[in-house]
Amino acid sequence: MKTALKTLCLLLPALVPSWRFFDRIAPSPRVEYTVLDNRPDNRPNNRPNNRNDTPSDWREFSPCPVRVSFLQMMMRMVWNPHRNEYLFVTSCAERFIQNPTDHSRDEIMARVKQATAKERLSKGQEEKYIQFRLMFVCRDDGHDDEGAVKPHLAYTSDVEPFGEES
């Protein structure tokens, strides 16, 4: 019964869509990660952490390239797996902030690990731990520097070993 109800909740928005594309421009998520040699002693695993007190070497997950050629754009019409995966990861980030679930966090962690594993393998790096954080970029409505686009930290994950499957 619970599964049937859940299925209906997942299916209904597709059968009766709202079609409110871009009705407002919400803060936009960026996923950043850092790789570590050791788990920081002062940051035990599973501790809630939303402070910006973690290592400074944060890299953006799947940053957009400087330029994409017309030919690449045409190729991406039929083959765009990484871009579509990136859009899924950012939608998990939005979902996680609105309604934190293990599913959203684990999807982000798994995909960041997967992408980073390839990079580490190619560079021969041997860091043992990984952590991600969610930044949300929006236009600053404050009094200082009004209208500037600024990132805000929304969440920092636990440190996880690379070998651990999420």
Add this chain to the structure above:
Amino acid sequence: MSLDLAIRMTEIMLGFAFILQSIEHIYVGTKNDRILFSGRLGLSILLLAGLYTPYVCAGLVIITLVQLHRFQGPYNGGSDRMGILVLCALTLTYFLPSGRLQDMAFGYLAMQLILSYFISGWVKMVNPEWRNGQALQDVFAFSVYPVSDAVRGWSQCPRVMLIMSWAVIIFELAFPFLFLTTVTLYIGLAIAAAFHLANACLFGLNRFFWVWLAAYPSLIWLHDRLLGGV
């Protein structure tokens, strides 16, 4: 366009869109994803080929439900939702008993296609930030969508953003009226396809292009059914 032809064209286009999606999932997904999407790929090929279509559609619906649980919702937002809508409308046309009910199922898809443009246009029209170009400027400046820094740089051209905003709003709001004659309908669908192509190139939303195109035959059929010859 007859209902049979519209259904066949929808099968081909939806099958093609699902094949592309499935191969991508097999490429980037986990082991379980590969199993799930290999099944979806096989059924999509059968859909494209027009073989055992009622059973294939039913199978695809079941896989879609599993997929919704797997990702706790759509994988790629609106494009997945439209794909599900097209698939469900197609499936209903096979399993509903009478011609009239089949017409209603396929007509519902056409109506949703019209609403997909009109409601998108309406929510922009009532938002002052869309009317002054700021919203589109923000989409280019800091949303996740621009495919490159060069495309993101378009946000520095406020006049271009304003013109593009109004072009999108006017087109989306006008779409239901383009349905009224055959010539304007085909012009409208060509502009809409170009719009999705631009979104795919600038924002990487390639899935929208193929899935929305798959819904177009329903609209052409409904036009001929209701206003044939106009």
